[in-house]
Amino acid sequence: MMVAPATALGIDLLLFAQSAEDSGAQITHHVVGDYTDLEALKKFAEECDVVTFEHELVPLSVIKGLEATGVKVYPPSSAFIYSQDKAQMREKLSSFPSPTWKVVTSTADIDRYPLIAKAISGGYDGRGVWKINSQDELGEVLKTTPQLLIEELISFDTEISVMVARSPHGQATSWTPTETVQEDGICTMTISPAQSISAELAEKAQKIALDIAQEVGVIGVMAVEMFVKGEHLYINELAMRPHNSGHWTIDGAVTSQFEQHLRAILDLPLGDPSMTADFAVMGNILGGEKSDMYRPYLHLMARNPDLKFHHYKKEVRAGRKIGHVTAVGSDLLQLTTDVQHARDYMSGVIDE
Amino acid sequence: MMVAPATALGIDLLLFAQSAEDSGAQITHHVVGDYTDLEALKKFAEECDVVTFEHELVPLSVIKGLEATGVKVYPPSSAFIYSQDKAQMREKLSSFPSPTWKVVTSTADIDRYPLIAKAISGGYDGRGVWKINSQDELGEVLKTTPQLLIEELISFDTEISVMVARSPHGQATSWTPTETVQEDGICTMTISPAQSISAELAEKAQKIALDIAQEVGVIGVMAVEMFVKGEHLYINELAMRPHNSGHWTIDGAVTSQFEQHLRAILDLPLGDPSMTADFAVMGNILGGEKSDMYRPYLHLMARNPDLKFHHYKKEVRAGRKIGHVTAVGSDLLQLTTDVQHARDYMSGVIDE
Numbered sequence: 001m002m003v004a005p006a007t008a009l010g011i012d013l014l015l016f017a018q019s020a021e022d023s024g025a026q027i028t029h030h031v032v033g034d035y036t037d038l039e040a041l042k043k044f045a046e047e048c049d050v051v052t053f054e055h056e057l058v059p060l061s062v063i064k065g066l067e068a069t070g071v072k073v074y075p076p077s078s079a080f081i082y083s084q085d086k087a088q089m090r091e092k093l094s095s096f097p098s099p100t101w102k103v104v105t106s107t108a109d110i111d112r113y114p115l116i117a118k119a120i121s122g123g124y125d126g127r128g129v130w131k132i133n134s135q136d137e138l139g140e141v142l143k144t145t146p147q148l149l150i151e152e153l154i155s156f157d158t159e160i161s162v163m164v165a166r167s168p169h170g171q172a173t174s175w176t177p178t179e180t181v182q183e184d185g186i187c188t189m190t191i192s193p194a195q196s197i198s199a200e201l202a203e204k205a206q207k208i209a210l211d212i213a214q215e216v217g218v219i220g221v222m223a224v225e226m227f228v229k230g231e232h233l234y235i236n237e238l239a240m241r242p243h244n245s246g247h248w249t250i251d252g253a254v255t256s257q258f259e260q261h262l263r264a265i266l267d268l269p270l271g272d273p274s275m276t277a278d279f280a281v282m283g284n285i286l287g288g289e290k291s292d293m294y295r296p297y298l299h300l301m302a303r304n305p306d307l308k309f310h311h312y313k314k315e316v317r318a319g320r321k322i323g324h325v326t327a328v329g330s331d332l333l334q335l336t337t338d339v340q341h342a343r344d345y346m347s348g349v350i351d352e
Numbered sequence: 353m354m355v356a357p358a359t360a361l362g363i364d365l366l367l368f369a370q371s372a373e374d375s376g377a378q379i380t381h382h383v384v385g386d387y388t389d390l391e392a393l394k395k396f397a398e399e400c401d402v403v404t405f406e407h408e409l410v411p412l413s414v415i416k417g418l419e420a421t422g423v424k425v426y427p428p429s430s431a432f433i434y435s436q437d438k439a440q441m442r443e444k445l446s447s448f449p450s451p452t453w454k455v456v457t458s459t460a461d462i463d464r465y466p467l468i469a470k471a472i473s474g475g476y477d478g479r480g481v482w483k484i485n486s487q488d489e490l491g492e493v494l495k496t497t498p499q500l501l502i503e504e505l506i507s508f509d510t511e512i513s514v515m516v517a518r519s520p521h522g523q524a525t526s527w528t529p530t531e532t533v534q535e536d537g538i539c540t541m542t543i544s545p546a547q548s549i550s551a552e553l554a555e556k557a558q559k560i561a562l563d564i565a566q567e568v569g570v571i572g573v574m575a576v577e578m579f580v581k582g583e584h585l586y587i588n589e590l591a592m593r594p595h596n597s598g599h600w601t602i603d604g605a606v607t608s609q610f611e612q613h614l615r616a617i618l619d620l621p622l623g624d625p626s627m628t629a630d631f632a633v634m635g636n637i638l639g640g641e642k643s644d645m646y647r648p649y650l651h652l653m654a655r656n657p658d659l660k661f662h663h664y665k666k667e668v669r670a671g672r673k674i675g676h677v678t679a680v681g682s683d684l685l686q687l688t689t690d691v692q693h694a695r696d697y698m699s700g701v702i703d704e
Contacts, residue, residue, distance in 0.1 A: 004356035007379050010645075010663030010675070027359050027380075254658050269653035276628055276680075293362075301621035306606050311362030323362070328628075 001242065001250065001310065002054075003028050005259035011266065016044045023313040024054075038065040045071040050265050052220060053241050056084050057122070074168070074219040074265040075240045082216045083240040087120045087149050092216060096208060098235045099152040099227075107138045116151045117141055129185065154234050156227035158196045161245035162209035165221045165260040165270055172213055173260065173273045174206040175253060180225070180245050189339060192248050192280045195332070197228055205233055212238070221246065221261040244284065244321075249273075251308045251326040252280025277328035283339035285323045287316040288347030296346045300325075304338050353594065353602065353662065354406075355380050357611035363618065368396045375665040376406075390417040397423040402617050404572060405593050408436050409474070426520070426571040426617040427592045434568045435592040438501050439472045444568060448560060450587045451504040451579075458494065459487045468503040469493055481537065506586050508579035510548045513597035514561035517573045517612040517622055524565055525612065525625045526558040527605060532577070532597050541691060544600050544632045547684070549580055557585055564590070573598065573613040596636065596673075601625075603660045603678040604632025629680035635691035637675045639668040640699030648698045652677075656690050 002024075006013045015022075015030035024030065033040040035058050045051050045066055051073045063077040075083075082089040090101045103120070104110060117138065119128035128145075131153065132138045142148060159180050166172040179194035180187045193202065209224040212235070216222075223243035225236040246257035255263075255271030263270050293316065300307060304327070311323040325342045327335040344350045354376075358365045367374075367382035376382065385392040387410050397403050397418055403425045415429040427435075434441040442453045455472070456462060469490065471480035480497075483505065484490045494500060511532045518524040531546035532539045545554065561576040564587070568574075575595035577588040598609035607615075607623030615622050645668065652659060656679070663675040677694045679687040696702045 001359075003359060003379070007353075007355060007665075008660070008662050010661075010665060012378075026364075027355070254660075263653070269650065270657065271653070272657040274658070298621065301615070301623070305622065306624040306626070308360070308606075309362075310360050313359075313362060 001247070001256075002258045002262065004250075005256060005262055009259070009262060009268075011262055014044070014047055016041065026313055036062060038062050041066055042069055042071070045069075050074055052261070052265050053080075055241065056080075056239070060084060075222075076217065076219065079217040079219065080240055083222075083238045084121050086118055086123075086237075089238055090149065090151075093212060093235055096212060096215075096235050097233050099154050101149060101151045103147065103149055104142075105147050106142065107135045110135065110138060110150065112152075114153050116153050118149045118151065119145050120147055120149050154227045154229060156229045156234070158194070158228045159225065159236070160194045160197065160205060160228055161190070161223050161225045161243065162205050163221055163223050163243060163246040163249070163257055164206075164209045164213045165257075165264045165273075166210075166213045166218050167264045167270060168219050168267045170214070171270050172210050173255075173270045174210055175246065175249055175257070175273045176275060177202045177205045178245050178248065186284075186286075187244055188284055188343065189336070190245050190248055190282045191332070191336065192252060192275065192282075198231070201228070201231055201233065208233065208235070220264045221257050244324075247310065247324050248280040248282040248326050248328075250310065252276055252328045278330045279332045279335055280326060280328045281332070281335040281339045282324055282326045283343040284321050285325060285343060285346045287318050287320045287322045288349065289318065293322075293346060300342050300345060304342070307338060307342060353599070353608075354610045354614065356602075357608060357614055361611070361614060361620075363614055366396070366399055368393065378665055388414060390414050393418055394421055394423070397421075402426055404613070404617050405432075407593065408432075408591070412436060427574075428569065428571065431569040431571065432592055435574075435590045436473050438470055438475075438589075441590055442501065442503075445564060445587055448564060448567075448587050449585050451506050453501060453503045455499065455501055456494075457499050459490045462487065462490060462502065464504075466505050468505050469497075470501045470503065471497050472499055472501050506579045506581060508581045508586070510546070510580045511577065511588070512546045512549065512557060512580055513542070513575050513577045513595065514557050515573060515575050515595060515598040515601070515609055516558075516561045516565045517609070517616045517625075518565045518570050519616045519622060520571050520619045522566070523622050524562050525607075525622045526562055527598065527601055527609070527625045528627060529554045529557045530597050530600065538636075538638075539596055540636055540695065541688070542597050542600055542634045543684070543688065544604060544627065544634075550583070553580070553583060553585065560585065560587070572616045573609050596676075599662065599676050600632040600634040600678050600680075602662065604628055604680045630682045631684045631687055632678060632680045633684070633687040633691045634676055634678045635695040636673050637677060637695060637698045639670050639672045639674045640701065641670070645674075645698060652694050652697060656694070659690060659694060 013028050015024045015028050017025040017030045017032055031044050067073050082092055087103050114133045117130045117132050130141050160177045161180050162177045164174045176193040179191040181189040218240050223239040223245050227234040242257045242261055249256040254274050308326045314322050316322050327338050365380050367376045367380050369377040369382045383396050419425050434444055439455050466485045469482045469484045482493050512529045513532050514529045516526045528545040531543040533541040570592050575591040575597050579586040594609045594613055601608040606626050660678045666674050668674050679690050
């Protein structure tokens with residue numbers, strides 16, 4: 001999804017991919033290699049003006065190694081640490097509203113259950129996060145993950161994500177807070193603007209996200225995921241790259257998160273983040289029983305000519321995110337109905 | 353500009369390019385060859401489900417040769433002839449409002465001047481079109497172009513373009529009529545919806561364009577360029593491919609002409625052509641004295657965060673279309689001012 005804005009802005013992309021079959025590799029110039037291999041990355045970086053990421057898995061030591069040779073990496077390791085290491089993030093953002101937390105290696109003195117436990121690094125899409133109901137359960141998880149960040153379980157009303165962008169000289173923008181609808185730890189749908197928060201809380205959430213961006217020194221886009229309980233916000237997670245909760249911006253904002261990320265890391269003036277319609281609803285399409293998406297496409301295109309499809313060119317596997325759809329407009333009920341229908345239809349929940 | 357919607361829809365593109373340096377070749381899988389070489393095209397077509405065009409220069413005999421081997425070519429030669437051969441187009445569309453016309457090989461009996469003369473095929477971007485003021489001038493042009501289509505010179509109030517799309521089973525859509533602002537035979541800016549025509553005339557223009565689409569049997573998108581004089585319309589030219597007068601649709605319509613062309617030629621249900629804002633203004637950027645566009649980019653991005661840039665990755669040469677910019681919104685005067693400023697700035701008319 002970075003290819004479209006890169007092309008429009010006249011920016012050349014070179015992808016460092018794990019395999020030539022990667023969805024990104026199929027549509028852009030690429031080099032194949034192991035992202036933990038510093039020498040391979042140095043060679044790759046020789047052809048680049050700026051290097052950036054699309055996931056959190058590149059080891060910090062490798063990023064620092066690149067930076068040490070003079071490669072411009074955005075976001076820099078000094079910021080990226082806070083998206084890779086959840087405990088350091090909690091420490092850094094202690095002045096921001098957050099759940100109470102603690103790093104533990106044993107169950108000793110932990111007596112308030114249920115709680116949330118997280119692997120300090122490496123988790124994504126719900127992995128490496130557990131809801132723990134008892135000391136015994138905590139003990140079990142510690143066997144496989146000896147160091148855990150445990151957090152107060154917030155019985156939130158809703159989850160939101162605020163995406164922001166920040167450039168090297170400090171210019172920053174924020175998109176409207178977005179509600180992320182979750183099922184089993186995976187986001188199924190997003191609604192923008194988030195409907196269940198007041199205007200004051202929405203403004204507060206954006207300000208918090210922009211302050212965090214400055215605090216951690218991110219360059220590029222960042223998603224700040226938050227819990228909402230009444231009029232209170234709690235920082236949940238940070239992701240310093242284009243994020244699922246920002247996909248709606250492709251069709252629903254003047255400047256998409258992908259375009260903004262490019263502008264930010266290249267120190268170009270940031271684009272307008274305003275919405276282009278009253279509402280934008282995005283639905284994640286997970287692979288279901290069907291491996292052939294053609295007939296569902298035909299059905300949905302005919303039913304909803306205004307639905308925008310985003311196909312990830314990934315092999316269809318059950319439960320795997322294979323794409324997303326977005327609908328924008330003025331009738332939120334209609335949009336959510338259409339997107340939910342599309343989700344159900346594409347995953348085979350509704351049979352033909 | 354086809355790459356973005358193709359990627360989003362999960363469609364693979366293979367480009368038959370004249371050179372690996374072609375702007376399209378830089379961003380998509382391609383084969384290099386001569387588009388007049390039927391054997392080369394047959395080989396290329398073996399890897400394609402559908403073949404289409406982005407210009408009118410592929411010889412009809414070559415297209416027919418491809419079709420004869422069973423290759424699905426859209427638009428088909430039976431329709432494409434009417435965009436390649438202006439005389440056949442006039443004959444075919446004789447029931448539609450048009451300037452009076454005649455094919456001539458001499459100046460004999462031509463006594464009404466000034467008139468418009470056109471090479472019957474091969475012209476584009478103002479080439480192969482002459483305004484002829486006298487019999488002597490006509491004689492001069494006939495020396496180099498022995499067969500000419502001559503047409504009544506319409507002293508029009510404005511020029512518009514109506515873009516439509518048509519699929520193999522006859523589904524068709526139309527975008528709003530667009531005013532094409534011309535200078536020296538080249539379009540500098542487009543305004544959508546066209547402001548200087550009444551609602552009735554706009555509706556009539558769209559109906560005419562859709563009827564023409566059906567009459568010629570086009571599959572894919574088509575631009576129907578018309579002159580407007582009072583409440584009268586006159587068909588000027590047809591182009592059966594994504595057209596300059598439809599570039600605004602990328603940022604200003606739910607479905608862009610590029611996405612719609614793909615849907616149409618693949619017989620997918622057509623997308624919604626509605627506008628996403630009240631107005632869309634597009635400006636063509638021509639190369640000027642500057643060869644380095646970087647500083648102008650910075651200036652314009654900072655001045656207008658809502659301006660959308662489309663860079664063609666072409667070497668900057670004076671007078672050459674190197675890209676376009678689009679602004680959409682509710683204040684037409686502001687949009688046209690911003691786009692004109694961008695045009696002037698990028699071409700060096702305004703110095704830094």
